[in-house]
C-alpha cells in the first residue's frame with residue numbers, strides 16, 4: 001500500500017531536504033486541502049481598548065454592528081457544528097463583549113466536546129457581571145505579558161495595561177471550568193528582548209503554559225520593532241536561561257527568524273535539531289539547547305486555524321493586518337489589492353470543508369507558493 005504523506009511531511013521534503021521535485025508542491029497543497037484545521041478562530045470585535053506597538057491589527061472602530069448585520073452568532077455556531085472531533089474554538093479578541101456570550105453559549109450547548117478559550121488583555125473583567133450571570137466558563141484564558149510593568153506598559157502604550165493583565169490572570173479561575181487553564185504569551189520585540197528573564201520572575205503562579213514568540217512584521221509600522229541579529233542573540237540567551245526555571249514553548253511564525261536562530265546556535269547544532277524534528281499539523285518541532293521550538297511555515301498556514309472575521313467572512317491568514325473597511329473595499333489605504341485575503345462570506349448553508357478547500361486553493365495561488373520559495377531559500381542557505 002502506498003504511504004500517505006501529510007502536507008508537513010511534503011513541506012519537510014521540499015524545504016528541509018531541499019527536494020527539487022516540482023510535483024511535490026502540487027501534492028503538498030492537495031494534502032493540505034484534506035487537512036481541515038482543528039481550531040476555529042473568531043475575530044469577534046475589531047476594536048481594542050489598547051493599540052500595542054506589536055499588534056497586527058490596525059486601530060479600528062467597533063465592528064459590532066457589522067457582526068450583527070452579518071449574523072456572526074449564527075455563522076459561528078453553524079461552522080462549529082461541522083468542526084472535527086477534538087476541535088477547539090478561540091475567541092481571538094480583540095476584546096470581549098457581553099453580546100459574544102450568545103454564540104459562546106450556543107456552541108457550548110451544541111458541541112460540549114469543543115474546548116473554548118479566549119485571548120485577552122485582561123479587559124474581559126470589565127464585563128465580569130455579564131460573565132457571572134451567563135454561567136459561561138472558558139476552558140482556557142490566554143493573557144499576554146510582554147515584560148515587567150514598565151516594559152509591558154511601554155509595549156502596550158498604556159500605563160494601566162500591566163495591572164489589567166495581572167488582574168485578568170489573578171481572577172481567571174473564576175471564569176474558567178473547574179480544570180481550566182491560564183496561558184500567557186510574550187511577544188519579543190526591540191522593546192523587551194532583554195526582559196524575558198525578568199518576566200519569568202514576574203509571571204503569576206496561575207500561569208500554567210508560557211509561550212514566547214517573535215513579532216510577525218505583517219505591517220510596516222510594526223516591522224520597526226522586529227529584532228536584529230544582535231537583539232535576537234540576547235533574547236535567545238534569556239530564553240535558554242528562563243527555560244531552566246519554567247518550560248517555554250517558543251513559537252516562530254517568521255522564516256527570517258529561523259535564520260537568526262540558526263546563526264545564534266550555530267549551523268551544526270541547528271542542523272542536528274532540525275534533522276530530528278517531529279512534524280505536527282502545520283508545524284515542525286525540535287529542541288535546541290533544551291528549549292522546545294515550534295516553527296509554523298507560512299506556506300502551509302491555512303491548516304492551523306479557520307478564521308471567521310467580525311463580518312462573518314472566512315479570511316486567509318494575516319488578513320487581520322488590514323481593516324475591515326480595507327478588506328471589504330478590496331484595496332488597502334496604500335492602494336494594495338487585498339481581495340485575495342477574503343475567501344468567502346459565510347452563511348447558514350456554508351460547508352466548512354468546501355470553504356476550507358477553496359481557501360487552500362486561494363492561499364496556494366496568492367501567498368503559499370511565494371512563502372514556500374522564501375522558506376526553501378532560507379533553509380537551503382542555512383543547511384548548505
Ligand code: SF4
Pocket residue numbers: 048049050051052054055056057093094120121
Ligand atoms: S491587546 Fe491585543 S488586540 Fe489589543 S492592541 Fe494589544 S495586541 Fe492588539
